[in-house]
Amino acid sequence: MLFRSGAVRIEGANLADGWRVDAFLSAAALPGWDPAEIPRLGFFAAVIDRRLGRIPFSAPPEYPWESDPTTWMELDLVGA
Helix, strand or coil: CCCCCCCEEEEEEEECCEEEEEEEECHHHCCCCCCCCCCEEEECCEEEECCCEEEECCCCCCCCCCCCHHHCEEEECCCC
């Protein structure tokens, strides 16, 4: 899916004890989503480190996190 410029912004930072990832998803990035009807979304992320490989956010690397939503977190989405 292609997004309009600025519809999605992601920033990452390498900290002394891990990583921090901030993300902004505008309404244009979520077409058809109605926050009154569906206030939460499934969320999953993984860091891809050149030295350590793929490091999933909420499940051990051996889990099928790429295809199993039960290993994902939930985002409570709020309007600005």
